[in-house]
Every structure is written in structure tokens, then in C-alpha cells.
Amino acid sequence: MGSLNTKIIYRFLGITAILNGFFMFLAFPFSVYHDENAKWGILGAGAVTVIIGLLLYFSNKPESTNIQKKEGYLIVTLGWLILSFTGMLPYLLTEAIPSVSDAFFETISGYSTTGSSILTDIESMPKGILFWRSATHWIGGMGIIVLTIAILPLLGIGGMQLFMAEAPGPSADKLHPRITDTAKRLYLIYVTLTLVQFLLLKVAGMTWFDAINHAMATMSTGGFSTKNSSVAFYNNLPFVQYIIIFFMLVAGTNFVLTYFALKGKIQKVFQSEEFKYYFFGIIGVSAIITIVVYFYQDPNLQTTIAHPMVYGKAESAIRHSLFMVTSVVTTTGFVSADFTMWHFFATGIFFALFFTGGSAGSTSGGIKVVRHIVMLKNSFLEFKKALHPNAIIPVRYDGKAVNRTIVFNILSFFIIYMLIFILASVILTLLGLDFMSALGAAASSLGNIGPAIGSVSPVDNYAHLTDAAKWFCSFLMLIGRLELFTVLILFTPFFWRKN
Template sequence: MKHLNIKIIISFLGLTSMLNGLFMLAAVPFSIYYNETEKWGILSAGLTTILLGFLLWFFNRNAKKNLQKKEGYLIVTLGWLMLTFTGTLPYVFTDSIPSYTDAFFETLSGYSTTGSSILNDIEIMPKGILFWRSATHWIGGMGIIVLTVAILPLLGIGGMQLFMAEAPGPSADKMHPRITETAKRLWLIYFLLTFTEFFLLKFAGMNWFDAINHAMATMSTGGFSTKNASVAHWNGSPLIQYIIIAFMLIAGTNFVLTYFALKGKIGKVFKSEEFKYYFFGIIGLTLLISFLIVNYQDPNLSTTINHPKPWGEVESAFRHAAFQVTSVLTTTGFVSADFTMWNSFATMLMFSLFFIGGSAGSTSGGIKIVRHIVMIKNSFYEFKKLLHPNAIIPVRYDGSGVPKNIIYNILAFFIMYMLIFILSSIILTFFGLDFQSAIGAAASSLGNIGPAIGSVSPVDNYAHLSIPAKWFCSFLMLIGRLELFTVLILLTPFFWNKN
């Protein structure tokens, strides 16, 4: 293709690989501490990844630094594939996950912060591998592409193309006029919140290893746990679950608003339309589902995974409702109770949240609340236009008019999202899943949620899927994490045309 700067793409992939290798090496001390033989496999995987990255970067280090949109899209998509392929090496080198398909699925599920797993017994896995598994969440949560732009400004390339392609949500509000400064501040907030949650979980009774893994999984809205029962393992410790609820809520909030909150500008937070819908929506749904659980729950159905409590206990009902609503809406995917065992109306409400998503500019996946707000407002706008065809009635969001091109982009995204969901559900039935499991796996993978309904419910996993189904769900996780267009645009002929 004319003018495509191949060398800068390969150079950037090399830098991404080197950073990924350094993160792998961070898992080695955990293996050493727990006296695991897998330390050598993790060390070898990290060094191999660093060497591969160094070679890619070294032979392309003199590439011209100009970066256009096409290169930006290719770097982000290929960068995520590079992360995934190299990220499988700790699993492969230690033989922790013998099947490469399973290793790829688990790795991409980590980086995309989906949290779907093929592991049948998490608790027998080596600690070093479990840390690496959680680290893939943490890296993918904010995006290693943003990290690279933040700490390597010496590249001298245009970071905004990468930031816009990588940052979650329909917009990437900046906290600072320089993109590198924005990325640095985002990562600083991300790190500080992760450390704070780790400290609080440790104080609440988790051991240090579980605390650091769950802190990384929470702030990335990923959902990988170190326990087979997920957070339901701590159903006897309400404080632990309330801490995780609070940090899931923060992680699903636009990080720019979190930045303002940390600076004491709380007024700016509650002026955000999206935050108000997000925050009060969680409260409203929690109260509604709590009411359904207390008053309409079938007493013959188990309410929790490993530590049932009577649903007559209002606190228990409120906590599990709050936990699961926040977990699904923020696309974290932690589990404190099996919501598919609640009454049908409550279960259907939970499934509907698969199509909402968290806030734009957060680590959440899904469609994002701001898109729903704009689409609903635009629909009312169309009703008004039917009555007053000559009137100029702008769609307003946060007090400002929304440009038509943004509205068209949001409508196109939503149509594409729902079309992919429908087609994916059909394809997954072809791969052997029943109807309920197919729509659950499709919605969960595309929305980066994790547990779903059917045979992939909160008490099940994805191990039983066929090999083609696992690769297809991996593809859905990737396009969902990168907001559809970033990947799908590469499949269009006009992207590759020479003009």
C-alpha cells in the first residue's frame, strides 16, 4: 500500500513486545516466593518476548516518525494480537494450559478484560501463572498502547491517533493538552486506585496474594479471580465484597471524572449526564432486584455459589444485588451469586445489562451509557421533527449540542453491534451451543463481560466450547475491546486502497 509506514508499525510492535516481556518477568518473584518450578518457564517466556521485541525494534529503529490514521489502526490491532500471542508463552512454556487454543483464549480474555475462563480448577494453578493471568487484565485495562505513548514520548510520533483508537468509549476527553501527559495521569490514577484497593482488601481479611490479584482484576474491570467460586468465596466477609463493589463502581466511571474527583471537584462529576445515569441507575436496579430477591425468590433455588444465606436477610439480598448489578454493568464479571438462579424477571434484567456497558473513558467494555443517552435523545428529537418538520431542535448532551457526525457514528456503532451479536449467536449455535448458551456467549464475549447464561453461566466456564467456538469468541472479545471499528475497518477494501 502506498505511503504505509511499515517500519514504524513493526518498531512499535517491538516496543509493545518488550514491555509485555517486562510485565512477565514481574511474575517470576511470585513463583520464587512460592518455590514453584514454573519460575523457569515464566522467566524463559519473558526473556523470549523481550528478545523478540528488541529484534523487531532494533531493525526498524530508524523508521520515519510520521504516523497517520491507517498506521494507528494497524498498530493498535496488531499490537493487541502481538500482546496475545506473546502473552500465551507463560502458559505454554510452563505447560499450565497445554492446549494452545485454550492458552490463546485465556490470554485474550485477560487482555480484553473479559474474564471468561477455560480453567476448571483455578486454585491448583501455580501462583506465578495466576499473577500473570491477573496482570494481563491490568495491562489491558488501560491499554498498553496508551502506556507506551505515556512512557516513551522519545518516539516523537503522533500519539493522538493511537489514543483515540485505543481509549475506550466514543470520545477520549483529555485532562491535559499534551496526549503524553494525559496518558501518564491516567496510568497514575490507575496505579494509585489499584494500590488503594489492594491495601483495603488486605485490611479486610484477604491474604496479600489474593488482594493484589483482585485489585488488578477490579480496576481493569476484568474479573479473573484466584478462587473457583470467584468473590463468592468471601460471601462470609461482607466488607470484602463492599470494597470490591465500590472499586468496580469507580473503575466503570470515566477516568477524567475520577481525576476531577481526586482534585476535589466533585461538582464536575455530578454535572455529567452519563455519570448520573450510571450512578443512579445502579442504585435503582440494585433496589429493584433486592426487592425481587427478598419477596419473589424461589426458596428451592440456591442463592449463592458456596455460602447460601436466607434471602429474607435484606442485607444479603442488597449486597448480592448490588454486587452483581455493578459487576455486569461495568463488565467486570466477578461473581458473588448465580444470577441465573434468581427469579426469571431478575435474571432477564441482569441479561439486559449485557447491552449497556459502563462509562466512556473507563476500563469497562460494552456499548457504553453515553451512546444510549444520545440514541434515546435523538429518538425523541425525531418524534418532535414529525410534529415540527421545520424546527431546529439540536440533540444536547451535557448542555452542548451533539454534532450530526457523532450521532451518525453512534447509530452506526449500535446497529453494527446488534447485527454482530445476532450473527454471532447464530454462528455459535452452528458450533454446537444451545440457543441460550449461544446468545449468552455472544453477548458476553462482545461486551467483554465474562459469565453469561446457559452453559456459560456464573457457575460454569468456557472449557466445554469446541475449538472453533473458542477462536470465534476470541475474535468477538478482540473487536469488543477495541470498539468494533478499530478492527473491522481493517477488513474493508477501502482501508487498503492506495488513495
């Protein structure tokens, strides 16, 4: 591989910044409507970001528009960094979040769709800032990189390498042979589902502002809410929570399957092994949690189940168990109840769920269900091979043999993921967190989940972390969102060799 095409990298970062700036302008009308002083800070942030983008774009005219793998990895990682560094400008210029460490944490938590927050009084924030905060989720959910791929043909740039770097999971399904058409279809589904959820939430009782913010946060599996108590604010509106449960399930499903479902090919959805494990796994775990909450919940902590119990204790236990399990598995991070106040057994199950993740090809983070399926199948095959050492038995997924290279890639991913989690937990104890909180913050940041255990439980936030801990968690969110390899490969010496 030859030397890096730096001009194409800078030009692409310029496009990313320009798009980010235009998204900032969308927050401006919300501030104007509510007559907020923050409107000028938001407008200024958008203008600065667009100017940065224009300078990067027009000062770099590449001789070749061909993007190789090296450029792809750099563009994606640097693209997310430029999103985060420019994305924190609205917080800083409006002084909604005056600290750089806090502003960067909140911003990268948005783009990585983690949903961890340092805000202690969300409802006092300007409406324009709250919209921008939700917009960072929505942009990051499908990846602004994919959005840019959709318009790259207009710029004479090919995007396949970028798509592979942005979505490095084991699933390489495409809706259409042309990568740009794939990106357009993905975004059409994404936008349509967001609008449908917005309308349903409005009808169910949310204000139009809360409805659009929660719709963006749900479809991106982000979890930023406009309320201090998150979706628990709507515990007296069960249908709001059921709507969010449904769309969390959809957002955590492979978008290729969602595309087939919308085309009426429902049988293809239930033919997918990953979907069956994902869907029935959520239902099964929710049933277990429901039993625990209904029969073993401490009566003194009854208010943590529901407030008030609109349709009785049984419905309340089912709804909150299903809500919280779906929220954690899809890595959305919305909160309807504090699971750390439930039985210790329930809390243990939720901690285990931190390491599941949604489907490959969805907006959710985490390890992903398909990786667990392949690892489990490979493990059982090892038992068989112990009895029949000469047998050649491939791992089969969806009825097809899985290439050994993919199996090894998945095993490597899991080992590296767990090593990073262990190391990150130790480092966070060094940076001031107690052991339980360090475990929770490490698992939550790496898995892009949001609420955790200890001092970062569903009813707490990350404001009390030291600046060093916030920057470290920000790094974990970034590598978690880009599935480890995309970022970590940049730290290897062979990546920078010219051969």
C-alpha cells in the same frame, strides 16, 4: 493518504512486546517465593517475548516517526494480537494450559478484560501463573498502548493517532493538552487506585496474594479471580465485597471524572449526564433485583443468595444484588451469586444489562452509557420532528449540542454491534452451543463481560466449547475491546487503498 509506514508499525510492536515481556518477569518472584517449577517457564516466556520485541525494534528504523490514522489502527489491532500471542507463552511453557486454543482464549480474555475462563480448577494453578493471569487484565485495562504513549516522546514518536484508535468512543476528553501527559495522569490514577484497593482488601481479610490479584482484576474491570467460586468465596466477609463494589463503580466511571474527583471537584462529577445515568441506573436496577431476590426467591435456592447470611436476609439480598448488577454493568464479571438461579425476571434483567456497558473513558467494555443517552435523545427528537418537520432541534448532551456526525457514528456503532451479536449467536449455535448458551456467549464476549447464561453461566466456564468456538469468541472479545471500528475497518477494501 500515502503508503503505510511499515517500519514504524513493526517498531511499535517491538516496544509492545518488550513491555509485555517485562510484565512477565514480575510474575517470576511469585513462583520463586512459592518454590514452583513454573518459575522457569515464566522466565523463559519473558525472555522470548523481550527478544522478539528487541528484534522487531532494532531491525526497523523508520525514516519518519509520524503516525497517520492508518498506522494507528494497524498498530493498535496488531499490538493487541502480539500481546495475546506472546502473552500465552507463560501458559504454554509452564504447561499450566497446554492447549494453544485454550491458552489463547485465556490470554485474550485477560487482555480484553473479559474474564471468561477455560480453567476448571483455578486454585490448583501455580501462583506465578495466577499472578500473570491477573496481570493480563491490568495491562489490558487501560491499554498498554496508552502506557507506551507515555514513553513515546523518549523515542521521538508522536502518539495522538494511537490514543484516538485505542479510545475510539464518543468522549474525547483529555486531562491535559499534551497526549503524553494525559497518558501519565491516567496511569498514575490507575496505579494509585489499584494500590489503595489492594491495601483495603488486605485489611478486610484477604491474603496479600488474593488482594493484589483482585485489585488488578477490579480496576481493569476484568474479573479473573484466584478462587474457583470467584468473589462468592468471600460471602462470609461482606466488607471485602463492599470494597470491590465501590472500586468496580470507580473503574466503570470516566477516568476524567475520577481525576476531577481526586482534585476535589466533586460537582463536576455530578454535572455529568453520563455519570448520573450510570450511577443512579445501577442503584435503581439493584433496588429492583433486591426486591425480586428478597420476596420471590425460591427458598430451595436460598444458598445462591449468600452463604452464610452474615447480617441477615435483607442485607444479603441488597449486597448480592448490588454486587452482581455493578459487576455486569461495568463488565467486570466477578461473581458473588449465580443470577441464573434467581427469578426468571431477574435473569432477564441481567441479560438486558449485557448491552449497557460502563462509562466512556473507563476500563469497562460494552456499548457504553453515553451512547444509549445520545440514541434515546435522538429518538425522542425524531418524534418532535414528526410534529414539527421544519424545526431544527439538535441533540443536547451535558448542555451542549452534539455534532450530527457523532450522532450518526453512535447509531452506526449500535446497529453494527447488534448485527454482530445476532450473527455471532447464530454462528455459535453452528459451532455446537445450544441457543441460550450461544446468546449468552455472544453477548458476553462482544461486551467483554465474562459470565453469561446457559452453559456459560456465572458458575460455569468456557472449557466445554469446541476449539472453533473458542477462537471465534476470542475474535469477538478483541473487536469488543477495541470498539468494533478499530478492527473492522481493517477488513474494508478502501482502508488498503494508497490514496
